[in-house]
Amino acid sequence: MQIPESIPSLTISLIRDGLASKAYTATDLANAVLAFAQSENAATNAYLTFSLERALKAAAKVDAQIASGRYAGTLAGVPIAVKDVIVTKGLRTTCGSHILQDYIPPYDATAVFRLEAEGAIIIGKTNCDEFAMGSSNENSAFGPVRNPKALDRVPGGSSGGSAAAVAQGTAVVALGSDTGGSIRQPASFCGVVGVTPTYGRVSRYGLTAFASSLDHIGPFARNVEDSATVLQAIAGRDDFDSTSAFTPVDDYHALMKHPVRGLKLGLPREYFEGLGAETGDVVHAAIQQLQALGCELQEISLPHTKYALSCYYIIATAEASSNLARYDGVRYTTRNDGETLSDMYRNTRGCGFGAEVKRRIMLGTYVLSAGYYEAYYRKAQQVRTLVTRDFSNAFEEVDAIIAPVSPFPAFKIGAKIDDPLAMYLSDVYTLTGDLSGVPCMSVPCGESREGLPIGLQISTRHFDEATMFRLAYNYEQSIAR
C-alpha cells in the first residue's frame, strides 16, 4: 500500500490516523521511510547505520497488535532516528568515533527501551560530532553532516544528524543529546523543534557519558506536539540512573493547550546586546507575536552569562576527561598494540580519538591536575552556582525566559573548524541552560534574509516543561500558515 502523504510531512497524529483507517500498515510505512532515508542519505550523511531488521520486526509487532484490536502505544508505527551516542542493543553504536566504529552494545538505553515499548520504529542511528563534542557535526570520524536546508552549511552540532533527519523528513522524530546546546542549536540551524528537558527528567542510562552533570537526552520533531509526545514517553524516574528525578511527569499535551495570556516572559539583556540584526529582527518579531498572544514582557538580567563559556569548558572537559578514560583498548573493541600496557593505552587513544576529543581531554586533564584544581575546576564550580542563581532569581519575577538560540544561523562547512574558540562561542546562549539544569527548547521562528532557519529559545523553571511547551505550542499555532 502507498503512503498517501508525502513522507517529510508526516506527523504522529497523521500516522495514528493512517494506521487506524488502514490506509497503510506500520510495515508499509517503515519500508517507505527506510527507502526514502537511504536514498536521501548521500546528500546529508545524516545516518551512520540503518536498522532494517529491527525496524521491520517492530513494525510487524505493531501491525499484529492493531490487527488483534490491542493498543499499540502512543508512538505506534512512528519512525524514529537515534543519535549514535545512545546505545541500542545489538545495533552498532559509534558515538561518531573511530574508537567505537565496531562497537555493538549489549543493552538498550532506557529512552530507547521506553520508545520501543510505545511502538516506535527505530530506523537508524544518526551521525554526530565525536562523543557529542562539537557545534557543527564536523567532528565526526565518518564525515560531516550537511544541513538539508542548505547543503554547503553545517546542520549544527553535536546532534546534527538527528536534526537533519527530522528536517529532511527521513525520520518523523529523533532523539538527540545536549550537554552545551547540542539539541537546541542544531534544531535552530535546521528549522525543527528541539527540546532539552530539565536535568534528570530523562534517564541518562545508555547515553554515552560526555559530561555527567551536564548531559541530557531530548527529542527533535517537526512540530511542538510531536516533541511533547516523545518526551512524555521517555521522561520519568529510572532506577538505572540515580540522577533521574522522581518528580512526576506532567500531562504535557493537556497543559500545553492552555492559553498563554498573562504569562510573564523575561528577556535577558545579556543575550540581546550585540546580537546581529540578521537574527535579532527575526527573534524580536517572534517576541512581539508572544506579546500579541497576551504575554507580558520584562527585561531581566542574567549577569553571569559572559562567564558561562569559561565555566562550561572547564567543567565539561574535566568530566569528559574522566568519562573517556574507559576507552583504553581493553573493553570497547578498538586496540592499537604497544609493548607495554601504557604504550597500548596511548597508541589506542592517540589513534582512535579525533582532534577535538583530544583537545577536550587535554584541557580537562589540565584543569584537574595537581596545582591547578583549585584555580580552575573548583572556581568553575563556584561560577556554576552563580550562573544557576541568576536563573532562580529571574524565575522569581518571570515564568519563562525568551532568547535567541544562537548568535547566527547555520555557517558554511569549514568556516570555523580551524578556530576552536570561535566554534565554542556558537554556544553562548545555550550553555547557561545546561549549567543550571533548566528545561529549554528551540522552536522555529523564521529565516534569515538568505533563507536560513532561526530558532527561538524558551526556558522555564526546573520541571516546568509544561509551561515551556505551552508557550511554544501557542506560538507555533499562531504563526501556522
Next chain:
Amino acid sequence: MNLTDKEVRYVADLANLRLSDEEVRRMSEDLGQILTHIEQLNELDTTEVEPMAQVLFGEDEIATLREDVPRRPLGNEDALANAAASSAGYFTVPKVIER
C-alpha cells in the same frame, strides 16, 4: 598564556594520549588560547560561594541509593563481546608485571 611543549607532553601522559610533534605544537597554541580566555573567571569574587558539582534537587526529587537487592548481571559472554582481546573469560592486555 601559552603552555610549553613540555607541559603539553606531561598532560598528554596523564591523559594517556599519544600525540605527534605537530599535535603537541597545535595543542600548545589551542589550549593556550582557551586558557587565556578562561582567565576571565578571576574577575569574579567567589569567596563564600558554594561550589556546585551538579544540579541539586531536594530529597523527594532524587535518591542516590537504592535497596540492596541483587539484579541479573550482564554476564561474562556479553561483557566480553566487545573486548579487544579476551581469553578464558578475561580481558587480555599486554604484560604488566615484570618478572
